[in-house]
Amino acid sequence: MATSHYKLPSDDTNTWLMKSEPDAYSFDELEKTGRGMWDGVRNYAARNNLRAMRRGDQVLFYHSNIGMEVVGICEVITEHYPDPTAESGDWSVVDVKPLLRLPQTVTLKAIKATPELANIALIKQSRLSVMPVQREEFLKILEMALMVNG
DNA sequence: GCCAACGTTGGC
């Protein structure tokens, strides 16, 4: 099955959530290329979160605007480096690779309806595009994605 | 299409 090679994030790594509008960059696209550069972040808080990422950290891939759901998990495969798409300013990217397409997506609606996720940054800081996620929150979302029949 | 939340800019 698709999840057979997926490994839960190890205890010495951090977990994150990153947003993308799927018509700009989708999980499909990341899966197609096998590797992606997370560019275009132009917000200091989000940039600082990129800079705090380490190789092996796992990231929930969220589709904003269209879908409004977590669709997959990817892994950070480089430390941060300067954003080559930035014409000015001090901006950063990391590279990621797809790890797992969720068997069942986890919608914003479902997240909002889950008491254990009441404090997730996705809800508390709705405009932030790169944010830390607590391990328990990450595992809860994964559990929801694996549940049979919703 | 609207608007709340929130980040940025610039005048003072």
Add this chain to the structure above:
DNA sequence: GCCAACGTTGGC
């Protein structure tokens, strides 16, 4: 350094 004006994000 304050804050009003403005721009952007992203859910509804």
